[in-house]
Amino acid sequence: MNNNSYIPVMAEIQSVEALTAREKLFRVLLPEPLNHRPGQFVMVSLPGIGECAISISSGPESGRMLEMVIRKAGNVTGVFHELKVSDSIGIRGPFGSGFDLDEFRHKDIVVIAGGLGLVPLRSLIIPIMEHKADYGRVHLIIGSRTPAEALFREQIKTWKKLPDCFITELVDDTEFLDWDGETGLVTEPINQLSLDIENTLLVLCGPPVMYKFVLMELRMNFSIPDEQIFVDLERRMRCGMGKCGHCQINHVYCCKDGPVFRYSQLRDLPEALT
Amino acid sequence: MNAYIASLAHIEPWFHNLAEQKQVFFPKKTAGSNYRFESIDVSQSLDFFTYKPTILPPVKNLFPDGEVLFTYQKDDQGHYHFNQSSNVGSQILAGVRACDLKAIHLMDTVFSEGIKDTHYLQRREKTAIIAFNCLTPCDDHCFCETAQSLDFQTGADIFVTQLANENDQQCLLEVISDKGMQLIQSLESIPCSNYQQLKLQAQATRPKPFGRQFVTALEQLSKIVHQEAADSVYEQYAQRCFSCGTCNLVCPTCYCFDTRDEFELDGKSGKKTRHWDACLNPGFAEVAGGHNFRAEPAARQRHRIRRKFDYLPQRFEQIFCTGCGRCGRQCTTGIDIFDIVNDVCESVKSLDHE
Numbered sequence: 001m002n003n004n005s006y007i008p009v010m011a012e013i014q015s016v017e018a019l020t021a022r023e024k025l026f027r028v029l030l031p032e033p034l035n036h037r038p039g040q041f042v043m044v045s046l047p048g049i050g051e052c053a054i055s056i057s058s059g060p061e062s063g064r065m066l067e068m069v070i071r072k073a074g075n076v077t078g079v080f081h082e083l084k085v086s087d088s089i090g091i092r093g094p095f096g097s098g099f100d101l102d103e104f105r106h107k108d109i110v111v112i113a114g115g116l117g118l119v120p121l122r123s124l125i126i127p128i129m130e131h132k133a134d135y136g137r138v139h140l141i142i143g144s145r146t147p148a149e150a151l152f153r154e155q156i157k158t159w160k161k162l163p164d165c166f167i168t169e170l171v172d173d174t175e176f177l178d179w180d181g182e183t184g185l186v187t188e189p190i191n192q193l194s195l196d197i198e199n200t201l202l203v204l205c206g207p208p209v210m211y212k213f214v215l216m217e218l219r220m221n222f223s224i225p226d227e228q229i230f231v232d233l234e235r236r237m238r239c240g241m242g243k244c245g246h247c248q249i250n251h252v253y254c255c256k257d258g259p260v261f262r263y264s265q266l267r268d269l270p271e272a273l274t
Numbered sequence: 275m276n277a278y279i280a281s282l283a284h285i286e287p288w289f290h291n292l293a294e295q296k297q298v299f300f301p302k303k304t305a306g307s308n309y310r311f312e313s314i315d316v317s318q319s320l321d322f323f324t325y326k327p328t329i330l331p332p333v334k335n336l337f338p339d340g341e342v343l344f345t346y347q348k349d350d351q352g353h354y355h356f357n358q359s360s361n362v363g364s365q366i367l368a369g370v371r372a373c374d375l376k377a378i379h380l381m382d383t384v385f386s387e388g389i390k391d392t393h394y395l396q397r398r399e400k401t402a403i404i405a406f407n408c409l410t411p412c413d414d415h416c417f418c419e420t421a422q423s424l425d426f427q428t429g430a431d432i433f434v435t436q437l438a439n440e441n442d443q444q445c446l447l448e449v450i451s452d453k454g455m456q457l458i459q460s461l462e463s464i465p466c467s468n469y470q471q472l473k474l475q476a477q478a479t480r481p482k483p484f485g486r487q488f489v490t491a492l493e494q495l496s497k498i499v500h501q502e503a504a505d506s507v508y509e510q511y512a513q514r515c516f517s518c519g520t521c522n523l524v525c526p527t528c529y530c531f532d533t534r535d536e537f538e539l540d541g542k543s544g545k546k547t548r549h550w551d552a553c554l555n556p557g558f559a560e561v562a563g564g565h566n567f568r569a570e571p572a573a574r575q576r577h578r579i580r581r582k583f584d585y586l587p588q589r590f591e592q593i594f595c596t597g598c599g600r601c602g603r604q605c606t607t608g609i610d611i612f613d614i615v616n617d618v619c620e621s622v623k624s625l626d627h628e
Contacts, residue, residue, distance in 0.1 A: 003390075003392055004343070004344055004356075004358040004392055004393075005389050005390075005391075005392070006343040006344055006533075006546060007344050007356045007358070008356075010353070010354050045535070046535075047346040047348070047354055047356075047535065047537075047544060047546070048346070048535050048536060048537030048543075048544035048545075049535050049537070050534075050535045051533065051535065051546075052562075071562070073562040073563065074562065077562075087352075088352065088353075088354065090354075207563070207565075208561075208565045208567075234561055234562070235559075235561055235567075236559075236560065236561050236562065238531060238532055238533045238548075239531075239533070241388060241389040241391075242387075242388055242389075243384070243385070243391060243529070243531075244530055244531050244532070244533070244551070245529070245530030245531070245551070245553060246530070246532075246551075246558065246559070248577075248581075248585070249567070250580070250585060251584065251585040251588045251589065256388070270573075271559070271567045271568060271573065271577075274567075
């Protein structure tokens, strides 16, 4: 039966790059183009071992090449970290709503990413940077715990050279390591932003603790409507198709209705952000 | 529609006859006072009409725990070959009560929505249902009338009503589908034209009210379960909840699942299976890194109640509690969804009056 939606497509690993002590960037070649939207995710598996929901980190024009950053967080991701070039890995998807790039064109964009939050948002930042002339001012506020955990620094350098692109990189603590960015939390640069509210879209992704404080800081400084704020959430998932129930947030399903939501969709839902 | 009348004396051998051709499941009393849906054999006498609700609802036959989603083989070149076993046998679920029939209908809706669940739908297609009309409440846990499932008939292939005031124990059999038509061929019966009248006469013998009743109309519950006053009720029940998840496992409309991957010792083959899961278990809404979005038992209890009366109804336009009473019957500490709902209604009402 070929319509069994639990059977993955096997992709071949093209490269594995250790980004930090815990995170590796996998580039895998799919038999068919993925045709995803920024912010969507895939279910990544090894038959017999296990499966996890993993964000797509490559831009929508990446064709058959899929990029994912996988943190070694448990048994299954631990085995993924053992994989080498030319090994195969199972992919299902893409799943979820994702971002609609048409809505972002000609807008000013503020992206606030904490820790691994940069990984899914990279799928949105890449197409914006590749076609920068089609978008307005872009502010990126990127926070990591320490310099050793900062991701994609070389790529961020190339983004910094683009016109109307303002990037603040922060760490909570330098831990005596070399660091040429700022020190502090991602909330700190928010009050220095000067925004054309009507023409600005905000995108947030980070650990659960980040949202509350970032939203509070945004509230204090700007009267930006909740419809213009996007959050990209994380949940554990088993099916990706709105059935297994694990990612349910009140009446919405992170896997089907999200993982990208407008804040206006989540504002009144307990358990969405904390 | 065609309807027939047959006596119980003929129906029992008819079931035995059907059981020789395919698996027929029927409630069977086990040691103790509980019933289970079990495959019947010829020697077994059947407990018509007096059986109590089974521990597990019959819908679980369509969504078995540990179902194989696929198997795989890895060849010498390292390529994976996947296979979904398609040798699902046909089965007859007999003695299905209206509440359980409604649950099957709800699951049909859930598993056909969006990306279709071929595993469930394949089993469903090969399943025939002989449903039984309820004329008395099963026990004091049942609340099917107030949950609006007492007269549910959709999805049955044959619907059986025990006729009133008959010494020779006759039954009315409404044949609703082609599958039902095929099954009834082998039953000694006589056609019946005034079946609607006979059914209404039989149903007129039902006690009024039929089982326990919600204090508020079902249609209002989606709003009521969201009131702030309800939170203290969830908290109160959560204090005696062990978070064991039994209520989820016996619920005919709980379908959350976990998946497992297993490999054989040869390292080259294995399977993926799915297993019933329970949102009352503490780790259900945990994510990588350890954050738990419903760490408190009260939050999990609230999620269960809202899922039945609001979240799923928003998506499928039907209430997802059938009033079967299983969660209350099986709960170690006697937590009953019926009591929670009524207490929530009362607490919200008392606030309105203040």
